[in-house]
Amino acid sequence: MLTTGIAAPDFELYQTPDSRLRLSNLRGKNVILAFYPADWSPVCGDQMSLYNEMETFFTRQQAQLIGISVDSRWSHAAYSEQHGFYFPLLADFEPKGAVSKLYDAFDESTGECRRALYVIDGDGIIRWSYLSPIGINPGADGILTALETIHTNNQP
Numbered sequence: 164m165l166t167t168g169i170a171a172p173d174f175e176l177y178q179t180p181d182s183r184l185r186l187s188n189l190r191g192k193n194v195i196l197a198f199y200p201a202d203w204s205p206v207c208g209d210q211m212s213l214y215n216e217m218e219t220f221f222t223r224q225q226a227q228l229i230g231i232s233v234d235s236r237w238s239h240a241a242y243s244e245q246h247g248f249y250f251p252l253l254a255d256f257e258p259k260g261a262v263s264k265l266y267d268a269f270d271e272s273t274g275e276c277r278r279a280l281y282v283i284d285g286d287g288i289i290r291w292s293y294l295s296p297i298g299i300n301p302g303a304d305g306i307l308t309a310l311e312t313i314h315t316n317n318q319p
Contacts, residue, residue, distance in 0.1 A: 164267050164292045171283045174262045176253035177236040184251055193226040193313055194283040195306055198268040198276040202234045202242040210300045215248050217303050224310035229253055232276050233260050282309040
C-alpha cells in the first residue's frame with residue numbers, strides 16, 4: 164500500500180463506455196478510492212452496496228467515492244445499473260491493472276484488484292489507506308474516521 168502523506172498518483176480510466184474520469188479533475192474534493200476484486204461477486208456486491216447507502220455521509224464530507232476493478236467498462240455499466248450506484252465504477256481493464264499496480268492494489272496471482280481503500284484529501288494527498296483481508300468487507304468506519312479527521316484538521 165502507498166503511504167499516507169504522499170501525493171496520490173494521477174490516472175485516467177473509463178467511468179462509462181464513452182467517458183473517462185481523471186483523478187486530478189477532482190481536486191478540491193476528498194476522494195475515496197475503493198479497489199475491489201470483481202463485479203458480480205458476493206463480498207464486492209455487499210461492499211459497494213454499503214458504500215452506496217453511505218452517500219449522504221460521504222457527500223457531507225465533500226467526498227467523491229470511486230470504485231475501481233479490472234472488469235471492463237461494459238461490465239461496470241451493467242453492474243452499476245442493476246445496483247443503482249450513485250458513484251462511478253472505473254475500469255482498470257487495459258492495460259490490465261495499471262492503476263491498481265500504481266496504488267499497490269493489484270494481486271498478480273489472481274489478476275484482480277485487492278480490496279484496498281484510500282482516502283485522498285482535496286489537495287491530492289493520501290490521508291488514509293487500508294488493505295482488507297481476502298473475502299472480508301472492510302465496511303465504512305475507517306473511511307468515515309479519515310474523512311472526519313480531514314474535516315477537523317481543515318477547520319480554522
